[in-house]
Amino acid sequence: MAHDDVALASQPPLSHEHGGMGVFYWVWGGLLLLTAIEVVLAYQNLALATMLFILLGLSFVKSGLIIGWFMHLKYETKRMRWLLMASLVACLCLMMAFFPDARRLLHMGIQGH
Amino acid sequence: MADAVMHPPLEAYEPPLMGTNSRKLGMWLFLLSDSLTFGALIFAYSYSRMSTPNWPTPFNSGSIINATIMTGVLLTSSLTMVLAVAASARGNVKATVQWLLVTMACGIAFVVLHLREWFKLINVENMWFNQGPGGVPQFSGTFFTLTGMHMLHVTIGVLYLGGVAWRFRRGTLRANDVEVSGLYWHFVDLVWMFIFPMVYLMSTRIQ
Numbered sequence: 001m002a003h004d005d006v007a008l009a010s011q012p013p014l015s016h017e018h019g020g021m022g023v024f025y026w027v028w029g030g031l032l033l034l035t036a037i038e039v040v041l042a043y044q045n046l047a048l049a050t051m052l053f054i055l056l057g058l059s060f061v062k063s064g065l066i067i068g069w070f071m072h073l074k075y076e077t078k079r080m081r082w083l084l085m086a087s088l089v090a091c092l093c094l095m096m097a098f099f100p101d102a103r104r105l106l107h108m109g110i111q112g113h
Numbered sequence: 114m115a116d117a118v119m120h121p122p123l124e125a126y127e128p129p130l131m132g133t134n135s136r137k138l139g140m141w142l143f144l145l146s147d148s149l150t151f152g153a154l155i156f157a158y159s160y161s162r163m164s165t166p167n168w169p170t171p172f173n174s175g176s177i178i179n180a181t182i183m184t185g186v187l188l189t190s191s192l193t194m195v196l197a198v199a200a201s202a203r204g205n206v207k208a209t210v211q212w213l214l215v216t217m218a219c220g221i222a223f224v225v226l227h228l229r230e231w232f233k234l235i236n237v238e239n240m241w242f243n244q245g246p247g248g249v250p251q252f253s254g255t256f257f258t259l260t261g262m263h264m265l266h267v268t269i270g271v272l273y274l275g276g277v278a279w280r281f282r283r284g285t286l287r288a289n290d291v292e293v294s295g296l297y298w299h300f301v302d303l304v305w306m307f308i309f310p311m312v313y314l315m316s317t318r319i320q
Contacts, residue, residue, distance in 0.1 A: 021195075021196075021199060024192060024195045024196075025192070028188060028189070028191070028192040031188050031191075032185060032188060035181065035184050035185065035188070035309075038309070038310050038314055039177065039181050039314065041314070042177065042310075042314040042315075042317050043317070048315075051314075051315065052315065055310035055311070055314060055315065056310070056311075058310070059306050059307050059310055059311075062306045063303050063306055063307070066191065066299055066302060066303045066306065067299075067303065070191050070194075070195055070295075070299045070302075071295075071296055071299045071300070071303075072292075072296075076131075076132065076133060077131060077132035077133070079130070079131060079132070080131040080132060080133060080138075080141075083131070084141055084145060087145065088145055088148055088149075091149055091152070092148075092149075092152045095152060095153065095156045096156075098156065098160055099159070099160065099163060101160075101164075102159075102160045102161075102163035102164040103163060103164070105164035106163060106164050106165070106166065
């Protein structure tokens with residue numbers, strides 16, 4: 001309990017004094033704008049790989065805005081930022097190990113039963 | 114006075130390792146593990162898509178408009194959650210509860226719109242977990258599991274925020290607890306930012 005009190009006392013109150021509340025309205029507007037761009041792109045008949053590349057890029061920008069500002073990680077300690085993000089990215093990258101197998105299945109042409 | 118005897122002054126403790134309190138750190142660690150759950154489901158969807166020829170594209174303009182509105186509602190709920198957290202930090206109980214209720218209403222609207230989409234796919238496209246459009250059950254299996262898991266998280270989030278609003282109003286929770294519940298809500302929003310383009314926009318049926 002006392003340790004928590006120390007932590008709470010050492011943290012800035014979440015009054016969003018880092019630029020005021022206006023920054024959150026800008027972030028919200030930015031997120032809506034990026035969503036609108038995504039929807040417009042969906043109707044452009046782009047090549048699938050190009051589409052995936054752009055949409056994923058926009059999704060990472062949006063997640064950065066949400067994690068950084070809405071979830072307040074931008075204002076946490078450097079140690080916490082690195083620990084959380086590095087472990088998440090490392091684990092998600094490990095999952096990519098399965099993708100070559102998916103391509104292999106596609107080329108093998110597995111027949112349905 | 115008794116408290117001062119029982120506990121040494123705050124300066125006696127060394128600062129926390131992560132510079133934050135244990136509740137917030139606990140929530141971050143939970144979200145980290147939960148993001149791996151969603152990561153695995155999104156990777157399973159992507160794996161199925163990569164390994165399956167003739168992947169179906171069942172989402173027409175109506176579905177995309179519906180999903181876009183859902184996205185807007187969820188993004189707006191994140192803003193109202195931020196306003197609830199800011200109000201709680203100012204000690205404004207009434208505004209905190211009001212913004213939490215608005216956030217819950219957005220969450221409910223999201224679930225209703227999502228269920229509408231589900232019923233349309235089930236009734237019109239004849240989709241179910243093991244029965245996919247165009248004879249591709251991998252699509253419906255991964256789609257319903259991924260979006261169902263997300264919908265479950267939104268529903269739990271609505272109940273969680275309801276509990277936080279109730280207890281904050283009664284004075285048994287602090288502003289810090291509202292902030293921790295906000296982390297969960299923003300995470301649910303964050304996951305949808307990947308599901309919406311990966312599942313919906315990448316499977317549009319343009320007419």
